[in-house]
Amino acid sequence: MRDSDAIVLAQQLRKVFDSPTGEPLHAIDDISLTVRRGRLTALVGPDGAGKTTLLRMAAGLLRPDSGSLHVLDIDVVAHPQAVQDRISYMPQRFGLYEDLGVQENLDLYADLHGVPRDVRRERFARLLEMTDLARFTDRPAGKLSGGMKQKLGLACTLVRSPDLLLLDEPSVGVDPLSRRELWKILQQLVEDEQLSVIVSTAYMDEAERCAQVYVMNQGKLLAEGEPAALAERARGLTFVVPAPQGTPARDLQARLIDADALIIDAVPKGGAVRFIRDPEADAQAVDALLGDLDPQSRPEELEDAFMMMLRLHQDDDGAVAHPHVAASLSPAKTDNDKPVIVVRDLVRKFGDFTAVSHISFDVARGEIFGLLGPNGAGKTTTFRMLCGLLPASSGHLDVLGLDLRTARAQARARIGYVSQKFALYENLSVRENLAFFGGAYGLRGQRLQQRVAATIEQFGLAPKAISGLLPGGYKQRLAMAAGLLHEPEILFLDEPTSGIDPLARRAFWRTITALAQDGVTIIITTHFMEEAEYCDRIAIQDAGKMLALGTPREVRQQADPVRYDEAGTDMNSAFIAIVEQGRARATNSSVPGATA
Structure with missing residues (x-):
């Protein structure tokens, strides 16, 4: 049976993989769906939901075990090459050639796809204009920021004009400004060229922009519909x-999210907490949980419905389970008399390029401090200097009372670090990784065994699981467990939630809140602006300069002091406004006679 308006038609589709436990892994479990042409369609779901497997099957790169799959009215199982000749697919790790320039990458992909010479000039000009890369055609891809790399990857994917575009989480690791630009490009392609696009995403605000949303979990299709209908x-x-x-709002959030028999989800925003009541929960029990606090109803959103569906579907031992850590509303253990980090007039140069320019701030014990900024803003360089991984060119940097110019090794022994990319040994088991890194931190004998056992229990890890085969959320949990083995006083987290779903992010922040309550100082970089709401204070950098420093409320107010609304101003909009204001001032100051 055919549907003339369907660009993808799947019926009773299944895909099973072998797993390390010997049990079959049902990546796609009896899914039937119809994707309409000329639309922007979203696939959403947690790690291991099956989104990437479904996209790879639609691209003709994986063969279904059973069921039927037609793409562009072609049986993709029987004729995968015929499908690949008419689609473009951008995986999560798109293969840019980093030693080649922007134009050279475009030329290479045009050659690979057989794009005629007479078509290229107009096509390249349009792609470079849309992606704002026309000024950077000679720049090596390896020298581009994360957001620019993603835009170049999209441009290379579109060197030919496809009938269907498949994008697997194109905005992972990309800042809000670059995310906005990517989505402008996608919407322009849909409107101007009637292009059909299927995109998997971990961002619910992105899914809300799509005409149709498919919610997946553990290989099953939970729901489908327009965003408003799902909400x-x-x-x-x-x-x-x-x-x-x-x-702190995060402490109240922790108490609510722990009451999972009553509350489905809770997140801090604007000094308050937004929560979803379990539909089966007793109203009096919820009132008792809140005590004297007075909740107000708010409009439902797609993310609310998404979290509800995941919570109600998860198995007792599902991949979305997370460790429960005791929480209270007592203040964090802090000693504000003496900051644990002191930064004064910090500068870092790479040759003639100034990556960090004269920034200053303090961090108190037990504080959660967020470093935010667009890709290429200098925040990672700042972060690496704070960790003692990179020396400063000038300025003063004191960590735990130690001058990092002379005592970097002593300081590093008292801090923990979790990198942006999974940096543990993928061929070792969870226990073997923890034992190795515990030894690297100086733990020995019985003390090492005790800390490994306690950490495995605290983070709900399977000790014999092979680390490289873990889902993304569990890899992130293991990396944080390794960073906390030696009980550091300061924990540095470099974009630890990049690429993991909202459910895994909630579990991550629940653990961070417990650590802060115990007096651990947290320094974190993130591209999820909702996570800035968990921080006591945040700093926003761009072009190496400090643009904003303060509590989340103070930063939101700085973005638009005239029309500031505590309830209506979100951190994403505030971030974009502050960065754009900073860039406008920089442009004006560089023009002779211009006023800032």
Whole structure:
């Protein structure tokens, strides 16, 4: 049976892989769906939901074990090459040639796809204009920022005009400004060229821009529909409640999210906590949990419905399970008399290029401090100097009372570090990795065994699992466990939630809140602006300069002091506004006679 408007038609589709446990892994489990042509369609779901497997099958790169799959009215199982000749597919790790320039990468992919010479000039000009890369055609791809690399990857994917574009999480690791630009390009392609696009994403605000959303989990299709229709599932269950005076919103969020028999989800925003009540929960029990706090109803959103569907579908031992850590509303153990990090007039240069320019700030014990900025802003360079991994060109940097110019090794023994990319040994088991890194941190004998056992229990890890075969959320959990083995006083986290889904991010932040309550100082970089709401203070950098420094509320207010609304101003919009204002001032100051 054919549907003339269907660009992808799947019926009872299945794909099974072998797993390390010997049990079959049902990556795609009896899925039937119809994707309409000329639309922007989203696949959303947690790690291991099956999104990438479904896209790879649609691209003719994986063969289904059973069921039927037609793409562009072609049987993809029987004729995969015929499908590949008419589609473009951008995987999560797109293969740019980093030693080649922007134009050279475009030329190479045009050659690989057999794009005629007479077509290239007009096509390249349009792609370079859309991606704003026309000024950088000679720059090596390896020298581009993360956002620019993603835009170049998209341009290379589109060197030929496809009938269907498949994008696997194209905005992972990309800052809000670059995300906005990527989505402008996609929407322009859909509107101007009637291009059909299927995109998998971990961002619910991106899924809300799509005409149709498919929600997946553990290989199954949980729901499908327009974003507004799906959001209706949470109607009457969404509330917002202010945090008690003097209490971080994240502490109240932790208490609510721990009450998982009553509360499906909770996130801090604007000094308050937005939560979803379990539809089966007793109203009096929820009132008792909140005490004197007065919740107000709020409009439901797609993410509310998404979290509800995941919570209700997860198995007792599912991949979305997370460790429960005791939480209270007591203040974090802090000693504000003496900051644990002192930065004064910090500068870092690479030849003639200034990556960090004269920044200053302090961090208190037990504080969660966020370093934010667009790709290429200098925040990672700042982060690496704070960790003692990179020396400063000038300025003063003191960590735990130690001058990093003379005592970097002593400081590093008292800090933990979790890198942006999974940096553990993928062929070792969880226990073997923890034992190795515990030894590297100086733990020995019985003390090492005790810490490994306690950490495995705390983070809910399977000790015999092979690290490289873990889902993304579990890899991130293992990396954080390794960084905390030696019980550091400061924990540095470099974009630790990049590429993991909202459910895994909630579990991650629940652990971070517990650490801060115990007096551990947290320094974190992130591209998820919602995560800035968990921080006590945040700093926003761009072009190596400090643009904003303060509490999340102070930073939101700085973005638009005239029209500031505590309830309506979100951190994503504030971030974009502050960066654009900073760039406008920099442009004006460089023009003779211009005023800032």
